Amino acid sequence: MSDVTTRDSANTPDHGHGHGDVPADDLARPLYRGPGGLPAADMPHRPRRSDTDPKAARRAERQVAGLFLLSMLMVVLFIVAYVAIDPFTDIYVPLFGEIGFQNFALGLTFGLGVFCIGAGAIQWAKKLMPDVEVVQERHSLASTPREDVEAAEQYERGKEESGFAQYKLIRRTLIAALALFPIPLVVMLRDLWSPKNGGFGPESPVELLSTTAWVEGMPIVTDGTYVKIRPEDVPVGGLVSALPENIMEIQEEEHSLNARAKAAIILVRMEPDEIRAQQGDGWDYQGILAYSKICTHVGCPIALYEHRTHHLLCPCHQSTFDLADAGNVIFGPAARRMPQLPIGVNEEGFLVATAPFAEPVGPSFWERG
Amino acid sequence: MSTTEKVGEQVATYVDDRVGSNRFLGRNLKKVFPDHWSFMLGEIALYSFIIVLLTGVFLTFFYKPSMVEVVYNGSYVPLKGIYMTEAYASTLDISFDVRGGLLIRQMHHWAALLFIAAMAVHMFRVFFTGAFRKPREFNWIIGIALITLGLGAGFSGYSLPDDLLSGTGLQIARGIVQAIPIVGTWGAFLLFDGEFPGTEFISRLYAVHILLIPGLILALITVHLMMVWTQKHTQFPGPGRTNDNVVGYPLMPIYMAKAGGFFFVVFGVTALISGLVTINPIWIFGPYTPDQVGAGSQPDWYIGWLDGALRIFPNIESVIFGYTISWNIFIPAVILPGIVFTVAALYPFLEAWVTGDKRDQNLLDRPRNAPTRTGIGVMAITFYFLLFIGGGNDVIAITFDLSINAIIWFLRISVIVLPPIAFLITRRICIGLQRKDREKLLHGYESGRILRLPHGEFIEVHEPLNLKERTVLESAIEAYRAPLPAPERVDANGVKNKRYRIDMLRHKLSHWFYADDIVPPTRAEIEAGQAHVAHDAALEAPLHEADEKDTVMVPFHGGILHTEGEPATNREQLEERGGNL
Numbered sequence: 001m002s003d004v005t006t007r008d009s010a011n012t013p014d015h016g017h018g019h020g021d022v023p024a025d026d027l028a029r030p031l032y033r034g035p036g037g038l039p040a041a042d043m044p045h046r047p048r049r050s051d052t053d054p055k056a057a058r059r060a061e062r063q064v065a066g067l068f069l070l071s072m073l074m075v076v077l078f079i080v081a082y083v084a085i086d087p088f089t090d091i092y093v094p095l096f097g098e099i100g101f102q103n104f105a106l107g108l109t110f111g112l113g114v115f116c117i118g119a120g121a122i123q124w125a126k127k128l129m130p131d132v133e134v135v136q137e138r139h140s141l142a143s144t145p146r147e148d149v150e151a152a153e154q155y156e157r158g159k160e161e162s163g164f165a166q167y168k169l170i171r172r173t174l175i176a177a178l179a180l181f182p183i184p185l186v187v188m189l190r191d192l193w194s195p196k197n198g199g200f201g202p203e204s205p206v207e208l209l210s211t212t213a214w215v216e217g218m219p220i221v222t223d224g225t226y227v228k229i230r231p232e233d234v235p236v237g238g239l240v241s242a243l244p245e246n247i248m249e250i251q252e253e254e255h256s257l258n259a260r261a262k263a264a265i266i267l268v269r270m271e272p273d274e275i276r277a278q279q280g281d282g283w284d285y286q287g288i289l290a291y292s293k294i295c296t297h298v299g300c301p302i303a304l305y306e307h308r309t310h311h312l313l314c315p316c317h318q319s320t321f322d323l324a325d326a327g328n329v330i331f332g333p334a335a336r337r338m339p340q341l342p343i344g345v346n347e348e349g350f351l352v353a354t355a356p357f358a359e360p361v362g363p364s365f366w367e368r369g
Numbered sequence: 370m371s372t373t374e375k376v377g378e379q380v381a382t383y384v385d386d387r388v389g390s391n392r393f394l395g396r397n398l399k400k401v402f403p404d405h406w407s408f409m410l411g412e413i414a415l416y417s418f419i420i421v422l423l424t425g426v427f428l429t430f431f432y433k434p435s436m437v438e439v440v441y442n443g444s445y446v447p448l449k450g451i452y453m454t455e456a457y458a459s460t461l462d463i464s465f466d467v468r469g470g471l472l473i474r475q476m477h478h479w480a481a482l483l484f485i486a487a488m489a490v491h492m493f494r495v496f497f498t499g500a501f502r503k504p505r506e507f508n509w510i511i512g513i514a515l516i517t518l519g520l521g522a523g524f525s526g527y528s529l530p531d532d533l534l535s536g537t538g539l540q541i542a543r544g545i546v547q548a549i550p551i552v553g554t555w556g557a558f559l560l561f562d563g564e565f566p567g568t569e570f571i572s573r574l575y576a577v578h579i580l581l582i583p584g585l586i587l588a589l590i591t592v593h594l595m596m597v598w599t600q601k602h603t604q605f606p607g608p609g610r611t612n613d614n615v616v617g618y619p620l621m622p623i624y625m626a627k628a629g630g631f632f633f634v635v636f637g638v639t640a641l642i643s644g645l646v647t648i649n650p651i652w653i654f655g656p657y658t659p660d661q662v663g664a665g666s667q668p669d670w671y672i673g674w675l676d677g678a679l680r681i682f683p684n685i686e687s688v689i690f691g692y693t694i695s696w697n698i699f700i701p702a703v704i705l706p707g708i709v710f711t712v713a714a715l716y717p718f719l720e721a722w723v724t725g726d727k728r729d730q731n732l733l734d735r736p737r738n739a740p741t742r743t744g745i746g747v748m749a750i751t752f753y754f755l756l757f758i759g760g761g762n763d764v765i766a767i768t769f770d771l772s773i774n775a776i777i778w779f780l781r782i783s784v785i786v787l788p789p790i791a792f793l794i795t796r797r798i799c800i801g802l803q804r805k806d807r808e809k810l811l812h813g814y815e816s817g818r819i820l821r822l823p824h825g826e827f828i829e830v831h832e833p834l835n836l837k838e839r840t841v842l843e844s845a846i847e848a849y850r851a852p853l854p855a856p857e858r859v860d861a862n863g864v865k866n867k868r869y870r871i872d873m874l875r876h877k878l879s880h881w882f883y884a885d886d887i888v889p890p891t892r893a894e895i896e897a898g899q900a901h902v903a904h905d906a907a908l909e910a911p912l913h914e915a916d917e918k919d920t921v922m923v924p925f926h927g928g929i930l931h932t933e934g935e936p937a938t939n940r941e942q943l944e945e946r947g948g949n950l
Contacts, residue, residue, distance in 0.1 A: 044608065044835075044836055103472050104644050106469050106644060111640030118629075119630070126627075136400070193558045261540075297698070299541065303661075313773075315665065315666055316541060331777075333679060335685065362544075365548070
């Protein structure tokens with residue numbers, strides 16, 4: 001509480017660094033200083049109880065120290081919780097329900113421990129440190145005209161001495177060189193992806209995006225259990241997520257999910273007379289239709305099917321497709337219909353693709369056309 | 370001097386001999402910062418970023434940024450024996466097999482959400498109070514860059530666990546990249562090392578998430594704070610506060626204790642929330658597989674507006690010369706954020722050009738004293754909020770049993786219609802508030818008390834404003850600007866004004882910006898008005914003599930209660946105690 005200078009020292013002219021903390025009009029009258037030895041702002045102020053009552057000040061001191069003590073206690077409890085609590089027990093906390101006991105205890109003890117330090121420091125500042133607001137002058141950030149001139153002179157001198165203006169050839173070649181040097185850094189990004197055939201032909205992005213694992217005669221298997229499907233396994237009104245039979249082999253071979261991301265399909269079955277249009281003649285099998293599962297908007301897998309209306313709704317952006325009407329878009333942000341996969345049955349009576357997809361599946365891309 | 374102090378001094382001298390630190394400390398330990406609750410918003414952003422850094426380092430010790438398929442064999446029984454990437458498996462390990470790992474993971478996520486939210490609200494404060502004006506335009510731009518980077522940091526982090534939800538987010542991101550004309554397809558292949566999902570993207574994203582973006586954020590935050598330091602903080606108008614001073618508390622000790630303490634408070638609260646509230650329970654979503662998705666997939670809140678734009682945009686796609694342009698994706702997901710962030714970054718310069726204001730502005734505007742700016746801000750928030758609603762349209766449709774089509778059509782129309790309406794309403798409200806302020810300055814408060822004077826006249830007693838209120842209201846005088854004058858086609862010497870059209874546009878915009886503002890009363894008018902009001906109060910005074918024996922409202926309505934005889938201001942109090950607090 002003694003960080004306020006006395007009247008005498010406050011009136012001593014400021015020999016500092018020309019900061020001029022003292023407003024000019026204040027120099028005439030006695031100056032009173034708040035914290036930091038700065039002039040106190042002339043504004044309404046009410047002393048706090050801890051300023052006037054020593055008991056209140058001591059109470060505040062105990063509160064602050066108490067908070068710091070509580071923080072230390074929490075650290076001890078944290079260690080206890082870390083060592084002693086079984087990570088797999090749950091605890092019921094009102095409002096929050098069943099939650100992991102250890103996570104709760106660690107969060108509580110660590111959180112309170114840290115919080116108490118902060119609360120103590122703030123309480124200290126609010127109750128015991130000076131609460132008199134003080135004034136500091138601002139100074140223009142702009143340089144003085146003399147400094148401006150000096151900067152300009154120095155710049156000119158440097159320009160002269162380097163001969164930047166004089167040696168045209170140096171100047172131009174330097175600018176050109178600086179413009180070119182980042183090129184290798186950009187060029188090297190080329191191998192972020194290294195396709196075979198340099199990105200042309202069957203390994204080009206366009207080719208890759210346009211082909212899937214579906215080929216003529218490829219049996220259709222269920223997603224998850226990977227068993228072949230007979231037509232009678234697909235009930236009217238139902239939806240079956242499916243994949244090509246060889247999907248797991250491809251995944252093993254490629255060590256990636258790329259093939260799955262393109263080849264996923266859904267099978268739906270409706271009464272044959274409910275089908276108003278298809279993308280190709282006889283691409284259904286007895287009312288069973290196969291469509292790509294990958295949304296043509298930005299590629300979310302779709303499986304929300306409303307069997308009475310035959311609408312397929314994307315859970316990500318709500319594009320809606322009518323599977324009874326050639327998979328056309330009837331609402332939402334998708335611009336393209338869902339590609340249909342022509343299907344039939346093989347000699348063993350299992351559902352198979354009768355041809356690959358006729359168009360690329362998934363989101364559009366520049367070269368798609 | 371105690372031993373500790375001696376050692377302290379020796380250390381200070383040792384360091385000072387080498388870096389000259391004492392000069393800096395001597396000048397700056399008493400640096401004054403103004404106090405206002407809204408100045409803590411930026412602090413919250415800073416502190417939550419530090420928490421994100423600290424918890425993030427812990428997470429890197431256990432997380433494996435790898436898309437190699439493994440069979441899960443950890444403690445979480447429902448997923449035992451299931452194929453998943455190492456990224457997902459290691460995130461499960463952090464959640465179940467590292468003690469405190471879940472707490473740190475949840476703190477990381479909560480603090481990240483808080484970081485972006487605090488930045489956004491901090492931006493609102495800076496915008497609506499005009500704190501971005503000269504000389505602080507650069508810091509505004511840095512702020513916009515920080516928010517943009519914050520979104521990138523958030524999205525990249527959200528994608529790393531490789532759970533079903535985050536993988537779906539990546540699939541959408543890939544779809545967006547592919548929709549960029551000309552370079553999109555190749556860009557997507559380069560980013561993902563081929564097709565989606567590939568085997569490399571997680572590790573690439575990891576480098577971006579833990580090195581590139583946080584490095585940039587750290588660098589920009591440093592510059593941001595150094596600028597605040599150099600330019601000194603803005604302050605709200607109030608007694609003793611001018612455009613040329615800072616009124617507040619010195620850094621040492623008060624701000625150190627308050628701001629330092631506040632860091633611990635934010636840290637502690639984040640830990641408490643993370644102990645109590647689950648965030649991003651990736652074990653429920655399951656590992657990512659490109660042919661599955663959960664219904665009700667939602668991004669983190671800060672991406673919601675972009676997802677909303679993607680949801681409500683009409684399905685326009687065109688094929689030109691055999692090339693596809695997906696306007697339905699490119700515009701909402703690439704062009705829109707591009708425009709939003711660019712316009713936001715340039716706003717200080719646009720406003721300065723329109724208003725012609727070239728002065729340093731260290732006193733904050735009250736939002737009502739800049740009705741057009743406040744209107745623009747509310748317009749932007751309305752636009753944002755409608756898109757944000759769009760991002761949750763499926764949840765809203767289910768919760769309120771509404772048609773999703775109806776919601777989308779409502780949003781398509783309202784996102785264009787409602788923001789201008791919000792602008793007009795806000796501006797009107799501001800102007801109304803300005804009018805009210807003018808009234809108060811001229812006529813004080815209406816007390817609602819009718820006084821009958823001895824000669825029979827009835828008057829309604831008005832009460833004068835207290836010092837604080839009056840200073841705050843008077844700030845309207847400084848804030849008020851007349852619109853720029855209309856330019857002349859030819860000057861006095863008959864020379865044609867070549868910039869006539871530009872100047873005319875500027876005049877019109879300036880007129881639009883300022884013309885409807887209420888002209889504040891002059892200081893003389895205020896003085897006269899308040900004196901008149903004080904006269905009313907004096908007439909009433911004898912009636913209150915009895916009940917004001919013990920306490921007086923010094924000397925204004927709404928003032929701070931003081932015991933009689935207690936000095937009212939800092940100076941008077943200090944004077945009474947001979948300069949000692």
